[in-house]
Amino acid sequence: MAVDAWGITDGYWDTERTWHATSRATHAVLRAAMGASPDDERPPDPARPMWIVHRGATDRLWNPADLHLEDGTTVENVEALPPDLPLGYHQLVPRDGWPASPLVVAPLRTQAVDGRMWGWALQLYAARSADSWGIGDIGDLARHAEWSNT
Structure with missing residues (x-):
């Protein structure tokens, strides 16, 4: 698998190990989405100063x-x-x-809030239990919510 100067791959292998080549039309659409004209050989310089x-x-x-x-x-x-x-x-x-x-x-500073602000983040798909289907479900979410309230 190769990538051109625009970062567009030449294709991919699917789960059945079948190769799918990226078509010229797909390349053209992706380059146009990045602001290129059809005759642009290389992408604009990504190192322009900000x-x-x-x-x-x-x-x-x-x-x-x-x-x-x-x-x-x-x-x-x-x-x-x-x-x-x-x-x-x-x-x-x-x-x-x-x-x-x-x-x-x-701005030099962002607006400060009174007190400490924080919260929980949970990747539910990773919250497996013996009762779930191998991926986190609503029961796992309820158990985590109950646990976080203690």
């Missing part, structure tokens, strides 16, 4: 860029991040033709 900054950051950019905000507005020819950027997911589009970079503006 900027993650806190609200109020005024970092200088390497090159002037247009800043496309999440709300659809554009700030042209930005050389440093404006201090009043809204929280959200934005795009930096360099004016020199380099690929766009995502810009995430995050």
